[in-house]
Amino acid sequence: MNVDVESLGSFSRTAHEGAERAAGNLTGMTGIETAVDVTAVTLASAEALVRDDRRVGVVVDFEGEITGTSVLSFPPEGVETLLDALLAGDGLDESAVREVGNVVTSGFIDAWADRLETTIDIAPPRYVPDIGANSLDEMTLERDYGFVFRSRVSAVGEELDFSFHMFPDPDSMQAMLTDGGDEIPVEKLATLREMAQSGATTASESVSAMTGIETTVDISNLSFVPVEDVPAELTDRSHVGTVLGFGDEPQGYVLILFDEPSAREVVAALVPDADAETFDPMARSAIREIGNVMTSSFVDGWANVRDTTIEISTPQFVHDMGRAVADSVVARLGQRQAFAFVFDATLRADDRAFDCQIYALPDESELRAMLEDIDRGATAERTTKAGSL
């Protein structure tokens, strides 16, 4: 299957519109102000639903011009906030959450129905107390090489964040995304995601080797997002890390961002004499050094596929709100393009609290060059394994 980049962009906007309506419906029901943080088209991120933290879900099947399954999920605190706002009586929790799921999901689906000028039927919502691997199988979701529309909505001043994932079936996807001229084979995007994942794994091994902190890649995604949505993927908490450009223009950016405590651990492991409280020049240089090594490890995989070397800039130290760092990157990237493919990965440690996020944002020219260079033989082999997609 090939996907048309224009269609991806236009469907991403429909998904955003759906998220706005869904958030509006939730506000109408509960009186809690909500805002849409991110709407992305993500490649095969059913796994992202399966996380360590428990999430309560409402699953809705829909059928019509597009057919598939949607999953609305809340952290347990969010459910409590909801139940408080709705004044649900004892024992009615499940039905109250189902009703919220119904109203919110309608918001999303209505936007698609309007856009396609059709009606889409939605089945009664199912309550899933813990969205996890088993539930994914029960939902028979396309795990591989499919696209997922993902939105995150958060409440203003309340614990009520929720995520919405929409998994159209392969036929619907085909109909939605393949009607234009500027097409990318979806198998190549899958290969790109695998390259990025293996890059993130190598970067994680570099962290472990340099610091002695055993880290692994916890979550990774390849998403297609409007550039202005990238900052909301990060929190406005203070982060410490590096930003590097790759290519000579630069043709893209890699952000390596640690939360403050993790950055202090890294500094303490690399240069025990440095002042990790204030991030003195020695500490900054240690962060730059690890950012440099991690970025090199990350892009090496890409360079191998392209049979070339990828130049990376000197690392720039940042210590600021995560969102403000991303804001500065997208203000640059946005001058030339409205959407970006973003790869993100989260590294965690097994034995302690540790949080490091990696974001890679190649610009359009760089992305096209990478896709051009992806070996067709390898792609064909993967296509076979993936079945009909």
Add this chain to the structure above:
Amino acid sequence: MNTDGLPHSGDPPDRVRVGVAEFGVATGETRLTTSGLGSCVGVALADPDADVAGLAHAMLPSGDDDRARPAKSVPQGVERLLAAVESAGADPDRIEAKIAGGSRMLDFSGVGEGVGDRNVAAARETLAECGVPVVAEDVGGSHGRSLSVCPRTWTLTVTSAHDGEVEL
């Protein structure tokens, strides 16, 4: 689905959050907030006598029309914000502006060089063309900022890791 028939839809919110490339308008005690301004610029407009204010988080010094993201470019964001503040009851002759953001956190050359400075310049220029005076600003530097505007007091609160909290 129409939300008009749902309970709660008439209550004014405590706070309106403004995302990147968006703007919002509020009245009275309802605060307008935006977080994580880096090279983007925040433009706040208000008619202090009418308790009406607006806030835009604009990303690019110039650019095409984008209806989905009304404040993506500074000139369009400012013009649309101005129109929205006026239709919320602000008197065009009394509207003032405060601007913040436009930092230079990253030092790369190339197409995006100095985008923070250019965003601030575009904001000043568009406001001047619209005849709106800039009464306060906190721009440039190399740090990020979060903003909060109160229509009632016409205070723009700028928070950063660098300077703590500053009221404009």
